[in-house]
Amino acid sequence: MDNKIEFLSPEAWRQWQLELLQSTLNRVYERVPFYRQLMDEKAISPEDIKELEDIKKLPFTTREHLAQNYPYGLFAVPLRDIVRLHTFPGIKTPIVKGFTNRDLKVIRKLTARFLTSCGVTSEDIVQICLDPGMSVWIEELKEGAEEVGALVIPPDPQSVENRLQIMRDFKTSVLISTPSYLQYLTQIMHKHGLASPKNLRLAILVGEGIEMSSRLELEQHLGIDTRLGYGITEAIAAGMGYECEYREGYHLASDYFYAEIIDPLTGKPLPSGERGELVITTLAVKANPLIRFRTGDLTRLYNEPCMCGRTTPRLSQIEEHIDGRVSIRGIKISLQYIEALLEEVYGHVPEYLLYVKRHTQLEELELWLAINEQLFEPSILGLHQKALAFEKRFEEIFGLPCRLKFVEKDHLHETAKGRKVIKD
Amino acid sequence: MLVVKNLVTTYGPVTALKNISLHVGEGEIVCLIGANGAGKSSLMLSIMGLVKPRAGEILFERQPIQGKDPPEIVARGISLVPEGRQIFYPLTVEENLELGAYQRFKKEPKESIFHDLEQVYQLFPRLKERRRQLAGTLSGGEQQMLAIGRAFMAKPKLLMLDEPSLGLAPRLVDTILSAIKVLNKEGLTILLVEQNARKALSLAHRGYVLETGKIILQGRAEDLLADEDVRRAYLGKDYRKFTD
Numbered sequence: 001m002d003n004k005i006e007f008l009s010p011e012a013w014r015q016w017q018l019e020l021l022q023s024t025l026n027r028v029y030e031r032v033p034f035y036r037q038l039m040d041e042k043a044i045s046p047e048d049i050k051e052l053e054d055i056k057k058l059p060f061t062t063r064e065h066l067a068q069n070y071p072y073g074l075f076a077v078p079l080r081d082i083v084r085l086h087t088f089p090g091i092k093t094p095i096v097k098g099f100t101n102r103d104l105k106v107i108r109k110l111t112a113r114f115l116t117s118c119g120v121t122s123e124d125i126v127q128i129c130l131d132p133g134m135s136v137w138i139e140e141l142k143e144g145a146e147e148v149g150a151l152v153i154p155p156d157p158q159s160v161e162n163r164l165q166i167m168r169d170f171k172t173s174v175l176i177s178t179p180s181y182l183q184y185l186t187q188i189m190h191k192h193g194l195a196s197p198k199n200l201r202l203a204i205l206v207g208e209g210i211e212m213s214s215r216l217e218l219e220q221h222l223g224i225d226t227r228l229g230y231g232i233t234e235a236i237a238a239g240m241g242y243e244c245e246y247r248e249g250y251h252l253a254s255d256y257f258y259a260e261i262i263d264p265l266t267g268k269p270l271p272s273g274e275r276g277e278l279v280i281t282t283l284a285v286k287a288n289p290l291i292r293f294r295t296g297d298l299t300r301l302y303n304e305p306c307m308c309g310r311t312t313p314r315l316s317q318i319e320e321h322i323d324g325r326v327s328i329r330g331i332k333i334s335l336q337y338i339e340a341l342l343e344e345v346y347g348h349v350p351e352y353l354l355y356v357k358r359h360t361q362l363e364e365l366e367l368w369l370a371i372n373e374q375l376f377e378p379s380i381l382g383l384h385q386k387a388l389a390f391e392k393r394f395e396e397i398f399g400l401p402c403r404l405k406f407v408e409k410d411h412l413h414e415t416a417k418g419r420k421v422i423k424d
Numbered sequence: 425m426l427v428v429k430n431l432v433t434t435y436g437p438v439t440a441l442k443n444i445s446l447h448v449g450e451g452e453i454v455c456l457i458g459a460n461g462a463g464k465s466s467l468m469l470s471i472m473g474l475v476k477p478r479a480g481e482i483l484f485e486r487q488p489i490q491g492k493d494p495p496e497i498v499a500r501g502i503s504l505v506p507e508g509r510q511i512f513y514p515l516t517v518e519e520n521l522e523l524g525a526y527q528r529f530k531k532e533p534k535e536s537i538f539h540d541l542e543q544v545y546q547l548f549p550r551l552k553e554r555r556r557q558l559a560g561t562l563s564g565g566e567q568q569m570l571a572i573g574r575a576f577m578a579k580p581k582l583l584m585l586d587e588p589s590l591g592l593a594p595r596l597v598d599t600i601l602s603a604i605k606v607l608n609k610e611g612l613t614i615l616l617v618e619q620n621a622r623k624a625l626s627l628a629h630r631g632y633v634l635e636t637g638k639i640i641l642q643g644r645a646e647d648l649l650a651d652e653d654v655r656r657a658y659l660g661k662d663y664r665k666f667t668d
Contacts, residue, residue, distance in 0.1 A: 012447075015427055019445045019642060026638045046638075047443045050430045081652040102651045284643070286651070 003113055005255050006310045013311060017258055018052055020283035025049055025058075028289055031076045034069050035291060055258065055281065056269060060292045063323070066234065067093050077287050086136050088233060089397045091336045097136075097234065098287040104143075106284060110239035110253055111144025117242050117251070118204050118227040120174055122149030125199070127172040129155055129163060129181055133331035133399030134207060137231070140238040141176055141206075150174070160188050164197075171199040178330035179210035179218075184362040186221055196222045204229060206238065207330020209317035230315060232295050233332075235280055241315050246307045249314035256284045259313065260292070261301045264322050272303045277322060278315065296323035326421050328356060329363050333398055335420055338367065341397070345390045348374055351409065353416045356423040365402040367394075368416075370409040425450045425613050426471070426502075426582055431480035431490075433463075433470045440466040442637040444480070448582065448615050453608050455616040455624040455645070457658055458634035464617040465507055467634070468584050471615075472504045473497045484582070499527055501581035505588060507617075509571040513560030517551055520559050520570055524577030537577070544573035547603050565596035572603065576612075583607065584615045589623065601627050621658035625649045633658075 008016065025046035028035040038059050039045065048057060066074065070093040075082065082098040089095070099107070120126060126145045130138050138155060145152040153166065164185065167175070175182070182203055189196065200222060206229040210218075219226055230241035230250040240257060241250030252259050261276040262269055270276040278295045300316040321327065324335040335354070342349045351370035356363055369375065377383045387404045394402045407415075416422065426448040433441040441463045448454045456464045469475040471482055473494045482490040489497055503524075511520050521544060525537045545552035548569040554562065559570060568588055575583055585604065589597040601623055608614050618624035625631055625645040633641040633654060641653065648654050 015429070015445070015447050018429070019447070019639070022443060022445055023639045023641055026640045030640070050443065077652065100652050102647060105647065105650065286653075 003116065006113075006251070006312055008311055010311060013254060014052060017254060017283060020255070021052065021055065021258060021281065022046065022049060024281070024283055024285075024289050025291070028076050028291060032074060032289075034065070034073055038291075052258065055260070055292065058292050060267065060279065060294050061290065062294050063090070063095070063234070063296070066095050067091060070094065071096055074288055076289055082287055086139075086233075088136070089337055091334065091340050095234065100286045103286050106256070107140055107236055107239065108143045108147045110236060110256060111140050112147035112239075113253070114229055114239035114242040115141075115144050115148050115150075115204070117244055118174075118229075119202060119225070119245075120145065120148055120150055120204075124148075124150040124173045125153070125171055126150045126174045126176060127153040127163075127167055127170075129175065129177040129185070130207070131178075131181075131329055131331060131399055132157075133329075134178075134237075135399075136233050137206060137237040137330075140236070144238060145176075160185065161192075164189065164194065167197050167200065172197060173199050174202045174204065175200060176204045176206065178207040179205045179214070180208065180329050180363050182218060183214070186218060196224075200224055202227065206231070208327045228317070230318070232280070232297070234293065234295075235282055235285075235290055244306060244308040244310060248306060249302060249316050251306065251310050251312045251314055252301075254312040256282060258283055259301055259315070261299070262294075264294075264298070272313075273300055275300050275319065296321050296325060298322055324420075326354065326356070328365060328400060331398055331400055333400075337397070341390065341393060342369075345386060345393065346375060350375055351412060352420070353412055354421045355405075355415075356421065358424055365400060366405050367402055368405050368407050368412055370412045371406050372409070375406070425452075425485060426615070427481075427483040428467075428471070429481040429483075431467070431470060431477050431482065433466050433475055433477045435466075435475075440637055441470065441477070444634075444637070444639055446632050446639065446642070448613060450613055451608070451611065452630060453604070453614040453616060453628040455618055455628040455631045456634055457618065457621040457624060457631055457648075457654070459657070461636075462634040463637040464634055465586055466637075468504060468586050468615070468617060471497075471584065472502065474504075495527065498578055498580075501579075503575035503578045503580035503583050505571045505575045505583070505585040507586040507590065509567045511559045511567055511570050511574065513558065515559055516556055517559055517562070517570055518555040520574050521551075521577050524574035525579070528577075528579060540577055540579060544576055547576075547606060548573060565592050565599065568592060568596075568600055569603070572600070572607075576607065580612070582613045582615065584617075586617045587619055588616070589618060589620050597623065621654065622649070625654075 029046045042059055044057050067090045075098055077100055081100045083101050084099040086097045087094045128138055128141055142152050142154045201224055203224055203226045205226055215226055227243045231237040239253060241252050244251055258281040260269055260279040262279055264277040275298060278297045278299050280290060280293050280295055282290045297318045298320040299318050302314045325332045339349045350372055353368040355366040355368055390404050429445050431441050431444040458464050470477045473492050477490055484500055521541055528537055550566055551569055551573055588600050605627060616624055625648055628645045631645050631648045632639050
C-alpha cells in the first residue's frame with residue numbers, strides 16, 4: 001500500500017493542500033449555487049484564497065445547511081455521475097450523500113490505508129460487527145478490507161452467539177466494532193465461560209471513543225491490540241482519522257481533509273492543542289464536497305510531528321458533541337431528532353429524559369416521558385399503541401431499539417437534575 | 425522541483441491564468457489537460473519567462489524564478505519544447521541540436537555535449553540518418569523529434585513539452601510519447617501539455633485539469649482517467665465544458 005504521502009514535509013503539505021483547496025473551491029463555486037451564494041454574500045471569490053489560512057474568509061456550513069438543500073442542492077456533479085447514494089436521518093429531512101465512481105475509489109483507498117496503518121494485511125480474516133445504523137461505515141470498511149486483500153465477514157443479522165461461533169470457526173484475526181460492542185462480546189464470553197478467541201489479535205474500534213482504563217482492560221482480557229478510527233458520516237466515515245502504532249490521537253488524512261479547530265461560541269480559530277469544535281473541509285471529494293463544515297465534535301488538533309514519522313496533524317479522541325448529539329453504540333442520535341419524532345407521534349414535545357443504561361451488557365436506551373394530560377388517550381390500549389408506534393419509528397430511523405417509559409414529572413426531575421441525557 | 429503558487433498572467437485586459445497553483449516533483453511526469461484557451465500554453469510560457477506573470481510565485485529547486493529572463497531559466501535547468509516545434513528550418517538537424525546546447529559550449533567540455541548528442545541519436549535514430557539534412561525538409565514527426573532533441577541538448581532537469589503530438593499520425597504519436605517515457609526513466613522530470621488526454625494520462629503520474637485559466641481538478645493519472653468529468657469533457661465524444 002502506497003502511503004508515502006503521509007510522510008510529506010510540512011512545506012510540501014502546504015502546497016499540496018493549497019492546490020486541492022483551490023480546485024475544490026473553483027468547482028463548488030461554478031457548480032453549487034448554495035456555495036456560490038454563500039461566497040458572493042461575503043464578497044469572496046475562489047481567487048481570494050491564496051494561502052491555506054485564507055480559508056478563514058469563507059463562512060461556516062452546518063448540518064442545517066445540509067437539510068435546507070435536501071435533496072439535490074449540494075451536488076457538485078451532474079446527477080448521472082452519482083453511482084451511490086447513502087441516506088441517513090436528519091432532523092426534518094433525511095441527509096443524503098452521493099458518491100461518484102471516483103469518490104468510491106478514493107474512499108476504498110483511504111479505508112485501505114487506515115486498515116493497513118492499523119496492521120491489517122492480506123493474510124487477515126476481518127470480521128465486522130457493527131449495528132445497521134452504521135451502514136455507511138460497514139460499506140466502506142468492507143470495501144477497504146477487500147482492497148487490502150483480506151477475507152472480510154460483513155455483519156449479518158446474527159445472534160451474538162452465532163457471531164462468536166463464526167469468530168472461532170473462521171479464525172477471525174481482526175475484529176472491527178465499536179468499543180461498547182466489544183465490551184458486550186467480552187461479557188458474553190465471560191458469561192458462557194468461553195475462552196478468548198485464539199486467533200484474534202487486533203480490534204479496530206470505531207464510532208465512539210474509549211477511556212484508557214477500559215481499553216487496557218479489554219486488551220488484557222482478550223490478549224489483543226486495539227486501534228481507534230474516527231470519521232463523520234457526512235464526510236467520509238472510515239479512514240478520515242486513524243491511530244498509528246504510538247496511539248497518540250487520530251492521524252488526519254490530510255490529502256482529503258483540511259481541519260480547523262474553532263471556539264464553538266465565537267467561531268474564532270484556536271491554536272494547536274486547544275479544545276474546540278472540529279471544522280472540516282474536504283479536499284478531494286467530487287460529488288458532495290463540504291466547505292468549513294462544523295462537525296459538532298469537540299476535540300483538539302496537534303500539529304507537532306508524531307513519533308511514527310507521519311507528518312499529518314492528529315486529533316484527540318472526541319470529548320463531547322456540542323450540538324445535542326449522543327453517541328450510542330457508535331450511532332449518533334441527536335436530541336433534535338428525538339424531539340421531532342415526539343412531535344410527529346404525540347403532537348407536542350413532553351418533558352423527557354434519554355436514559356442510556358450501561359450497566360446492562362449492551363447500552364440500552366430508554367426514553368422517559370413526564371406524564372401530562374396531552375399524552376393521555378381515552379384507553380390504555382390507545383396509549384400503548386402510540387408508545388409502540390413511537391418505538392417502531394425510532395428503531396426504523398436509528399436502527400436501535402428504544403423503550404418508552406412514562407414517569408411522574410417529579411420523578412423525572414429528580415433523576416434528570418436538569419439534564420436531558422443520562423449515561424449510567 | 426517546480427512549485428507554482430497563485431500564478432496570475434494577463435494579456436492586456438484578458439486574464440489567461442487565474443491563481444494557478446501546482447507542483448512537479450523530481451522524477452515525475454505531470455500532464456496538464458484542458459480545452460483550447462484554457463491557459464495550458466500560457467502557463468508554460470510564464471514558467472519559461474517568455475511571458476511575464478502579473479502575480480504569484482514560481483519556485484524551481486526552491487529558488488524563485490518568476491520575472492527572470494528565459495536564458496537564465498534555461499541555464500537553471502528548464503527547457504521548453506514549444507507548440508509547433510519552432511525549429512530552425514534553414515539549418516541542418518545537427519546544427520539545430522548543437523544550438524540547443526548553445527549555453528553549454530563555453531562552460532562544458534565538448535565531449536559531454538557530444539555524448540548527449542549521441543544520446544539523442546540513440547533515442548531517435550531517424551535524426552541520425554538525417555543529421556546533414558536541412559530541418560525544413562523533415563516530416564512533421566521528425567521535426568517534433570528534433571524539437572525534443574534540441575530541448576534535451578540544453579541538459580535540462582525539467583523538460584516541458586507543449587502539445588508534442590499535435591498534427592502527427594497516430595503511430596508517430598506513440599513514438600514521441602514512448603521517447604518521453606524513456607527520457608523520464610533516465611531521470612528527467614517532465615511537464616506535459618497534451619490535447620490527447622487519454623494518451624497523456626496513460627503516460628503521466630499525475631495530472632491537472634485547467635479550464636478558463638483555473639485548475640478545477642487534479643489527481644493521480646489513473647484517477648483522472650476514471651473521473652466522470654474528465655471522461656466527458658476530454659476523453660469522450662461529448663466536448664462540453666467541464667463546468668457546464
